[in-house]
Amino acid sequence: MATKTQGRLCLWQLCQLLLFSAGVMSLDCNLLHHQQSKFNRYSLQLLQKTGRSFPLECLGDLTAFQFPEKVLKHKFPQHAQMAAHEILQQLFGIFSRNLLQTRWEKGDVELFRNGLHLQTKHLEKCLSTKGGRPILRLKRYFQRIKDFLEKKKYSTCAWETVRLEAQRCFLYMDKLTVMMKN
Amino acid sequence: GQMNLTSPQNVQVDIINTNFTLRWTWNSENDFSVTFSAQYQRLFEDYEEAVIEETDWKEMSGCQNVTVMECDFSSAMTDYLYSYNVRVRAEQGEEKSPWSTTLFFTPYLKAKIGPPGVHLKSINGVVEINISSPEENLSRRMWTSDIIFTYNAVFWENSSNAEPKSRTLERRNKIYDLAPRTTYCLKVQAHITSERKVGSFSPVYCIKTTDKARILAYPINLEIHALNMKFLLTWDNLYDQNVSFTVQQLIGYLMSLPEDYSNNWTTVSGCENITITQCDVSSDIYHLGTYFFRVKAMSGYNKSHWSNEIKVDPCVVNEIGPPNLTVSSSEDSLRIQLIPPGESENKSMSEFYDLSYRVLYWKNSSDAEEKIKEEQQLLFIISDLTPLTWYCLKVQAFSPVYKKNGHFSDAICIKTLNGKDSPLSxxxxxxxxxxxxxxxxxxxxxxxxxxxxxxxxTFFPSCKPPSNIEDRFGSGQPFSIPYLSTSEEPTENCCIIESIVIEETNQTDIKEYKHSKQNSRDSGNYSNDDDTSGAKVLEEMLEQEAA
Known part of the structure; x- marks a missing residue:
């Protein structure tokens, strides 16, 4: 009985080890930009598809969130990857909460979140430096967006404004993706 | 007054989640009448960090007139993404020491991650581990994103001396296949991979597994097999009796959110109450995103627990099938035209992967060595081959990003052409x-x-000579007659005329009749219009004879 237990436990651990290593080994970090650009295109399409064009009655809510364009001027691919990871992670955080007042296609939002989640994890496995100070700029930018949503009590117009800003984010993502090439 | 008091030394800030502690040292520790006060200023960086402003120094709430050499100043901090300066001084009555050296810090970068919450449950031989984030349910949060953390658990069997093992956990986990009535212990820590931050461990939690449930066993060994984005979930058949199965699916990101997702499992269409131990689960899988699957067995009123959950990352799990190819040869080259895998099933793998193609080719002889050619295009030209030689080849698609090699196509053999008969010539x-x-x-x-x-x-001019000219030629023969051959050519058109002639010229001389017969036949032979003219000629002839 004891050996059987031991055997089972070992098998369990072996399975975990395999699962874990499979996750780590699954993507080539030097070539990730190929896959990233596919993802950007797909996400932008989903964002556009999920709602209609920007409602005219929300024009008053348009806000300049001031994307820190400095992050697009880093020299190293690692920094671009880091910035891309931060953008996806933050977008996931924003689009996972308080969406009740929007009339967006539920299925599209689900797919959008699920994609963001997976791609964040893919990028995470490839990060070779720590975020540190340069990433703070991006965090502040997203903090401005979150504060805006909160101030506007997550109204439909506030969400439409943020959806528009998220589409802009994916245009920046395209630039970062190009920078991710070695 | 006279400055007798010395400044505090070694000022430092410790931050765990959103709890801020200021610490310092001071040399004459025994003097209890000395108190300490701290000040702070916030530094403003604009969004491009081009301008830095400093606010005035403010008194730090929570760190005024403290008698110990640390204080909690969490309430003074509001913006964790901006930077602060802090300083401390000693005070005794009216006497104040000079300020300590100023300490600069940015809360987010300085902060450490606190321990996560761990909740263990043991049901029917299965252990459930639920993890809550280090700041769950707190209104002030340093770590704002729900997916910022990965959780690492260290676990061991309590009674054995085996080395503790470590593994990453989801927020919610079910651990199957543990030995019954055994105590397991674990502690968990949270990581932020992108910041290289490693959190502190939770306390150690232990739990004793129970006996396995004496109900229908849950399905085990769930596996997902995918070819060209067709996903087949399989599991083992453990059952003697008639059992049916139901498969459920969960969209992957929900596992990372703090909310309870147990109501979000949906039954996969076509995988409800099935009696075989496999099911096609492709319908609800979208390739960019993870999914979880689980299976339950049912026999009459007996129901098993849900099986363990299998996680599917579609593009990683999927296998790429062989491409379709057409090959043609010339005297010294082969031309291979490819169609991406899955294209015939309307699921071209080039939509999902950055496909390249690898051709393996070899001379069809015993000492053949294989050669490889790789291209991103769908057209391969293999040149510098020997004429009139059999070559064989097979092709696979592969994705460099996913480090994934597709299946090879069947080998195709083709003979290169003779030099003179090249396809071009x-x-x-x-x-x-x-x-x-x-x-x-x-x-x-x-x-x-x-x-x-x-x-x-030349022979049948469309204009007819006037009848007086015709008359001069005697017996009413048209111009053309002298030139015509008189060979017997059978025609249908003549029959009508013949019968007319026979009926209407009973008394006519046979010679003459024959003559006119020739005449009418020839003119009728070439055009329908001439038929009538031929008939007119006959009529004239008859008139003449009658006269």
Whole structure:
């Protein structure tokens, strides 16, 4: 009985080890930009598809969130990857909460979140430096967006404004993706 | 007054989640009448960090007149993404020491991650581990994103001396296949991979597993097999009796959110109450995103627990099938045209992967060595081959990003051509022959047309000479007659005229009749219009005879 237990436990651990290593080994970090650009295109399409064009009655809510364009001027691919990871992670955080007042296609939002989640994890496995100070700029930018949503009590117009800003984010993502090439 | 008091030394800030502690040292520790006060200022960076402003120094709430050498100043901090300066001084009555050196810090970068919450449950031999984030349910949060953390658990069997093992956990986990009535212990820590931050461990939690449930066993060994984005979930058949299965699916990101997702499992369409141990789960999988699957067994009113959950990252799990190919050969090269895998099933793998293609080719002889050629295009030309030789080849698609090699196509063998009969020369010959025959044919048609027109013009002019001219020629014969051959040519048109002649010229001389018969036949032979003219001639002839 004891050996059987031991055997089972070992098998369990072996399975975990395999699962874990499979996750780590699954993507080539030097070539990730190929896959990233596919993802950007797909996400932008989903964002556009999920709602209609920007409602005219929300024009008053348009806000300049001031994307820190400095992050697009880093020299190293690692920094671009880091910035891309931060953008996806933050977008996931924003689009996972308080969406009740929007009339967006539920299925599209689900797919959008699920994609963001997976791609964040893919990028995470490839990060070779720590975020540190340069990433703070991006965090502040997203903090401005979150504060805006909160101030506007997550109204439909506030969400439409943020959806528009998220589409802009994916245009920046395209630039970062190009920078991710070695 | 006189500055007798010395400044505090070694000022430092410790931050765990959103709990801020200021610490310092001071040399004459025994003097209890000395208190300490701290000040702070916030530094403003604009969004491009081009300008840095400093606010005035403010008194730090929570760190005024403290008698110990640390204080909690969490309430003074509001913006964790901006930077602060802090300083401390000692005070005794009216006497104040100079300020300590200023300490600069940015809360987010300085902060450490606190321990996560761990909740263990043991049900029917299965252990459930639920993890809550280090700041769950707190209104002030340093770590704002729900997916910022990965959780690492260290676990061991309590009674054995085996080395503790570590593994990453989801927020919610079910651990199957543990030994019954055994105590397991674990502690968990949170990581932020992108910041290289490693959190502190939770306390150690232990739990004793129970006996396995004496109900229908849950399905085990769930596996997902995918080819060209068709996903087949399989599991083991453990059952003697008639059992049916139901498969459920969960969209992957929900596992990372703090909310309870147990109501979000949905039954996969076509995988409800099935009696085989496999099911096609492709319908609800979208390739960019993870999914979880679980299976339950049912026999009459007996139901098993849900199986363990299998996680599917579609593009990683999927296998790429072989591409379709058409091969043609010339004297020294092979031309391979590819169709991406899955294209025939309307799921082209080039939509999902950055596909490249690898051709393996070899001479079809015993000492053949394989050669490899890789391209991103769908057209391969393998050149510098020997003429009149059999070559074999097979092709696979592969994705460099996913480090994934597709299945090879079946080997195809083809013979290179003889040098003289290269496809190009055959093609050229064919084209020239086509042209030549085309020209010849059109020349023939043209000349036939031309000649026939000439003949008609010469022998059968459309204008008829006036009847008085005809009369001069005697016996009413038209111009054309002297030139005509008189060979017997059978025609249908003549029959009508013949019968007319026979009926209407009973008394006519047979010679004359014959003559006119020839006449009418010939004119009727060439055109319908001439039929009537021929008939007119006959009528005139008859009139003459009657006269």
């Amino acid at each position: 055959i093609f050229m010959a064919f084209v020239i022959a086509m042209f030549a025959s085309l020209i010849l044919a059109s020349f023939c048609i043209f000349s036939i047309y031309h000649i026939s027109r000439r003949i008609r013009y």
